[in-house]
Amino acid sequence: MTAFGNPSRIERLRARMDAAGIDVIVSFKPENSFYLTGFNPIIYSHPVIAILPRTGAPSILVHALRDDHARASSFVSDIRLYGAWSTKVTMGLHWQAALASLLAEAGLASSVIGIEEEFVPLSRYRELEGLLPKATFKDVSGLIMTTRLVKDADEIANARAAARIADVGMDAAIAEVRAGGSERDISLASMAAMNRFWADTFPDKEVCDFGSLEGGAQNGLATWALAGDRMFMNCDNPTPRKPVAGECVSIFIWTIIDGIHAENERTVMVGEQPAENLRAIRSILEIRAELEPLMKPGTPISALFAATKAGLEARGYGKYLPGRIGHGIGLGAHEHPSLDAKTDIPLEPGMIFTLEPNLRMPGIAATQFSDTILITPDGCEFLTQSVGGELIA
Known part of the structure; x- marks a missing residue:
């Protein structure tokens, strides 16, 4: 590296x-x-x-x-x-x-x-x-x-590069959903696009992840897609299953450049959706927008969770509260701190974390939206910038 x-x-x-x-x-x-x-x-x-x-x-x-x-x-x-x-x-x-x-x-x-x-x-x-x-x-x-917790300039530059690669991967994944691909097709198309973009755009950068005593991770550009009821599994190897009309597909992307990770996750609707699916997605998108003004230096992490809790309760989703709404990211794809009710660490310029308030309502609906965000002196910067909102294939 x-x-x-x-x-x-x-x-x-x-x-x-x-x-x-x-x-x-x-x-x-x-x-x-x-x-x-x-x-x-x-x-x-x-x-x-x-x-x-x-x-x-x-x-x-x-x-x-x-x-x-x-x-x-x-x-x-x-x-x-x-x-x-x-x-x-x-x-x-x-x-x-x-x-x-x-x-x-x-x-x-x-x-x-x-x-x-x-x-x-x-x-x-x-x-x-x-x-x-x-x-x-x-x-x-x-x-x-x-x-x-607070990243140096080189780490921030690498996070931006990793986020750019993740955005390319998300574009390719969404295109494959629209083309009728399976979970596996979606994942392969995304990873192929990310690897090509990495090779062409960042020739002097590495995408290896951190290994263990029993193996290594030569390439850390990863995508997996889960369709329909498999969205509730959160993390699993993609299968040949194809999403059908009325379902959603969760797309999860992790990338790494010279040791620093980024995360980009979206939910894509396939055809016309049941009313509860659509309401859940719109509710989460509204709550994410409400949180954005709070993402600035001085805000305690617990305040972000409290605002999310209030937003979910106001929309009738109080019993579906998540344990956390994001996490730190950097050398680890999931690292300290957890964005939860107990973490009172105030946000500082140079911190990078994911923002992912989501809903899991078994048998009803699931959402998955996550961005990698940098805290700046005046607020925040979304490092991942893929199209959001009500994505329809």
């Missing part, structure tokens, strides 16, 4: 480390190690470990077979190797010994070490305790996620 030099997020995170008394962060979570280094190996069959001291140069510990890739991608210059691969010179065969040696070299083996307790397995935590018996471990999961 493209490197941008030392991003401002590193210094913002270090300020929080200082306030929390954290001497060094040792990050294993793929999204966070990328956040701290700019390197995504795509396949995480060997851990990528980002080491960010409160002061001094950061470093990254990777398996030797990832050496060339890391040096071509990371904005961190201190790249250390473990394992065995060709003629590469490493710090040892295993990451455990290499990490202990690296921290000792930096004088941090007896320090307060921040780890991601929400991600690190218990077995790895015990390994770290054994490797570093004089260290004190503190959870930094929330500290990193809080820093990730």
Whole structure:
């Protein structure tokens, strides 16, 4: 993925480390190690470990077979190797010994070490305790996620690019619905259009997502469509089922550019609709319009949920309240915060989230509308700009 030099997020995170008394962060979570280094190996069959001291140069510990890739991608210059691969010179065969040696070299083996307790397995935590018996471990999961809330300029630029790709995919998906395609046809047409647009428009950008120890995600441009009663499944592999007149189709699109996601979701009506379907769609579109003036710096997230709740209750949908009406988006397709009744975080410029108040009325109607939205100094900017409203095929 493209490197941008030392991003401002590193210094913002270090300020929080200082306030929390954290001497060094040792990050294993793929999204966070990328956040701290700019390197995504795509396949995480060997851990990528980002080491960010409160002061001094950061470093990254990777398996030797990832050496060339890391040096071509990371904005961190201190790249250390473990394992065995060709003629590469490493710090040892295993990451455990290499990490202990690296921290000792930096004088941090007896320090307060921040780890991601929400991600690190218990077995790895015990390994770290054994490797570093004089260290004190503190959870930094929330500290990193809080820093990730406000995006840097490069992240915002990538979100805009990802949103442009999602819009192209939505246009192609809607066209395929109108052509009478199946769920699978709709999804394939959308993904083909997005991949062609990516290749032609963003030749220097990557669309890989974050992998795991058991696999990788070479391409994160994804679309799935669900028709009729399958809309209630929310997420499933598209099938050869074709929507018929009187049904709706939900189209879900996730995209990613250089580590940053966008989301674009729409409901398309196929032919004349039952009155309850049409009323549900119009109600959600009206509520989304009512929320737009509230999407500005200073508004607590809970206020957005409260306004949605009031709008649904006023229209007779009180018993169908969703658990949330959106979520943060960035390195994760779904990340903190949840746009719900309990989250009082005030909106700030640079935050990016999805807005998706929707209805699920089993056996009656379902809606799905979602946009990726950037909070600006004066309000908000819809990064996804696909046609909305009463889409009819």
